[in-house]
Amino acid sequence: MVIDVAQRRRRPAARQFWDSTIGKKIVMAVTGAALLGFVFAHMVGNLKTFLGAADLNAYSHWLRTIGEPVLHYEWFLWIMRAGLIVAVVLHITATVQLVRRDHRARPVRYAHPAARSGRPSPCTRCAGAGRPWRCSSSGTSST
Template sequence: MAISGAILLSYVVAHMIGNLKTFFGPEDLNGYAHWLRTIGEPVLHYAWFLWILRAGLIVAVVLHITATVQLVRRDHRARPVGYVHRRPVRATFATRTMRWGGATLALFVVWHLLDLTVGTVNQDFVEGDPYHNLVADFQVWWVNILYLVALAMLGLHINHGFASAARTLGVTSVRRERAIKIFGSGMAVVITAGFALVPISIMTGLVD
């Protein structure tokens, strides 16, 4: 779970940075999207790199979900009978929302692909013009709400998952634990804000 999560987090950071090219205009964003499809040429054919990347991300998502199910089942097998008296556990909101928040993100990813990659649910989708598709999409108020809610879930997931993964991989220690938690929380805020800037700017007319 920790390794697959780290792979997915790396992609999310790169994706966020790419999205910020929206603020430099259609030529920059569309040029960046075209460049992604030419990576590896002439060894790789046009868009092969993207398909290899997508395949790797699908594997990482499947492994992440599989690990989650395995850990939940192991937890239940370890304690099939509930405690008669349970001490209250001090858990953060991010911790309590990890499982259903992860399920929400999985559904959102499917929507996101249908919306801005395939264009099935985007009423004004234009093939090969991601800037236009973004602007057309985020001018719809309920689409903005959907994306912002999903981004909030992503931030919570990263906030808890980063510290948990660091502990699992042996990176953390008593001395470094606080610093790792602060770094993970800061990363969650930066990623959430970085993604949210685009729909909010389009919705408010700063980007058109």
Template sequence: MTGVLTLYRTSIGKKAVMAVTGLIGYGFVVAHMIGNLKIFEGSVGFNAYAEFLREVGYPLVPHTGLLWIARIVLLTAVILHVVSAIQLTRMGLVSRPMNYAQKKSVQASFASMTLRWGGIALLFFIIYHLLHFTIGVAHPDFVYGAAYENVVIGFQNPFIVLIYLVAISALAMHLYHGVWSMFQTLGLNNVRTNSLWRGLATLSAIALFVGFSLVPLSVMFGLVR
């Protein structure tokens, strides 16, 4: 345990934590998007899918047990990811001259900034999302077990749709830069492969943005009702 903590205090350890937690988050995001798209199967299909998620593992674990374990793992991964990113940034600033740090800050791209600030914003959005569609305290018409109806009613409000679209945009930018950075960290970037990895990162971000945006926009425009 002491060795693990010692490793975590180093920049290599923090980067390793960011890589592992990033992969956990990415896997969850892809699975969640695929599950969300089941809403186009209609009320029966989507509610059956939601019920399956609540019942999976029962009776070996309590009702919704595995689902909440997955949520806790995700939330923990996001917190560790954000904390490690902040600590790495501080370590970088301390180890560099002030004028160099200022120059790097000016040169930082919008995408790279989302890794720091977008990650924090996404953490708060995840909490709001759980309160909105899982616990229901942020959803005035929430009905437990009626996942399809909760989504349809929840996205009737254009302001709520806007919140989700902004969060989805931040997520897409965050994942674009995260995937790109992963290839750099693994040492896979070179002149011949840069375009390939950047293209994969771009396609991944676009696919996730479109996939997640389809549900709120389809509800708002009456395609899902």
């Protein structure tokens, strides 16, 4: 069957980017950096507590008036909240899709002897470095 070039629809560039493995990894990197930046900025803001109530109140007022007069009162905070929600959703979606793609690419696990490890190895996997849904509660790693 020959498909005419004119009949074939070209996907939008954003869709091609999202469908590629590299695109998903770039999305994960950018959203991860944005989330890390938020955590760092939030930590710095919370450290204002140690400077006293007046400094903390001034900081909270400043947060609500960022962008004025272009943005109305608290608009910047709502834009940031929406951006953070989008970043979290994109980050988790890209992660799940990449893991599923990985499992489809190689459904059979690599054959290697079980590594002897101490207590920190399974704890590291369960703490978030790796695939936490594969941890076993017995203290041994399932890989």
